[in-house]
Amino acid sequence: MGKGGGAVATKKTFAEKMKSREAQQFFVIVTFLFAPLLLLIVFTYLPFMRMVQFSFYNMKYIGPKKFVGLANYIDVFHRTEIFRALLVSVYYMGGAVVQLALALFFATLMVFKVKGESVFKAALFFPYLICGIAVGFIFKFFYARGFVFDSLLQIFGMKLEDIPYWLQDQRINNVALAATSVWRYTGQNMIMFLGAMMSVDTDLYEAAALDGANNWHRFRYIILPSIKSIIVLNLILSISGSLSAFEPPYVITNGTMGTGTYFVIMNRLAHENQKVGLACAMAIVLLAIIILCTVAQKLFFAYVFDNGTDDESKAAVRKRKKAEQKKRAQKGAAV
């Protein structure tokens, strides 16, 4: 095989070419790729391009549309309610951090032998299997005044007067809503962490134990460095998820009482006020914000989680290089 063979057989007929290994390989790749690529293009890229196009128009779902240039984008940046909605996302980001910490905690517990491990795993993962709308309805009743949560707290001796109005009180309602998404996604994050932790070589634990490492040391110096890429991935997904939080506020409070996230406002503009162009522009602005956040996080983690090479930490490398530079500078000065 290889180039030589090809040069000899330049006079191959078309049919023969088709039978060659390369052609077959090519065909298999193309046919296998065709279906997923078609789906991806038809249901993701084409609609996205249409959305970009719509964002430059003043239009409704039905009826004529008018090209307005950047007016929709200017409008987005002039609306105070839109950026107030982004502040609501901060609650969900806080929730995301709590969620990852919890997931990490549970995953670490479960990576060592635990009784009834699979029961706990299943129980924690279960909420993720419920659809978001159903989760919303569950918590609608959970938080309703005098219902599940309040009754539980009363069993523990709290008086109803001391319990806040979970959905009405603006000091607490966004926290309550963010908690529902923590409840839903913790299990899923935990399973991802657990998967990554399973791949850590168990010899390392033994070796560490021989060196006198306790559980915290094992977590900090073996587990954490081994799964850092999964942690970063989960964090990035959760933060961009927080920016586009939709189901809890939409189902539970319908975005009222100051719980309207960016998506809820966008949905309201598009479907109730029929300002499709403006909503598309909002979507694209959000996309830009999410890309910015993701890049910023990437850079941040590249710095924070940088453990250098296998042999020495980044800090050590920096120290060494600095020292070398100093030496060189001194040498130069001496010469």
Add this chain to the structure above:
Amino acid sequence: MKAKEMVALGTALAMTFSLAACGGSDDSGGVVAANLPGIDMIELGTDYQDITASIKILTNRTDIVDTVYKGYAEQFMQLYPNITVEYEAVTDYEESLNLRLPTGDWGDICYIPTSVAKSEMSEYFSPLGDYGSLNEIYNFLSDKNYGGIQYGIPNGGTAGGVIYNKRIWKEAGITELPATPDEFLDCLQKIRDNTDAIPLYTNFAAGWPMGAWDQYIGVTATGDPDFMLNNLAHTKDPFAKRDDMSGPYAVYYVLYEAVSRKLVEDDPASSDWEASKGMINKGEIATMVLGSWAVEQCRESGATPEDVGYMPFPITVDGKRYASGDGNYSYAINNKATEDNQIAAMVYLKWLLEESTIFEDEGTIPALKSEPLPDSLSEFDGVEIISNNPAIEGEETLFDDVNNESEVGINNNDYPDCEILECALYGTKDLDTLMGEWNAKWSAAQESLGVDILKY
């Protein structure tokens, strides 16, 4: 060889499709229509006794199609033994009808789906007579006519008012129903002081019951059938306070004040619509501001249906009281059916609208103008029930355009109404400020759409 076959097959397919596409448009029912009588010309019981036909009626009422509706058909068949009437219930009515109507082969009578534009009605439905003469006889015809010809007659209609529990209102010591916003609020206060019931239940959490407040700002608050669809779009500052406490401001004033005086449920954010129906029946809730369609549901949801009453919305305009009446779904006849079927359908429709007990059974305003109001609207004596006039030609979409552009969202966005409650609850803005904002948005929309401001 293969390629040629493919091309041939492709061409054949393309031809079949283009043929099929032609098929739909060339057989309109215009010719048949000439032989049809107007629905007002038919003499029930005597005319068309010789017609033999079997007709099918489509309905969205899956719950009563085999009981109540079948009963009407049987009564009619005793009167006209040669005509067989059959009902078919359609779940997901609007969606299915959108698909079935264009085929022409769906049955004989249906409710006109909301997706059919006025100008398209003649493609699917037979003319029932001219608008002018039918309008003398039937209620709520203003919507389903085009070019002076009537294509649909509503299955009765509903009036805008307030649901209340008669027993609780009496126990609170109220002897006379309120006629102004302030009297209404005083009554709610009495209920708060003298009973354990929640004076006014907003159903805030469900969203749409808040949007329902918008239904009262038209005829009810102004007495003017042109206000909603014609004048509102041209009015400057329509939400401003009027000295006589009428107009949209008065409606929202009731909501705002009820909330800020703590006359509503403790935690609006966790209110529950399904439960509220039973609660007003039992007397745990005294009042709910909802359309008359909800009355039957509230009556059916508990052991004391006789306690559930319906009163007009408390606004008086120049000493007179008004309520808005809106038609339900409209009946229409398939113009693709045979002539005999169309006539039989018209006979049945006339019987259903004029002789059957359908409106008493459903507790709605009857189709005939000469019939009295149903029992559920007995408190509406002396209250004039009017429906909104349609927008004048050329301005059919003007109200929607201003409404959407301004984002005030009357009757299509619940959030602005929710915001009234929020402002009252947290005390962040007073009603004048809020209504000022609505006016500003309204003006900005009028300006950007180039709408003339007119004085009325």
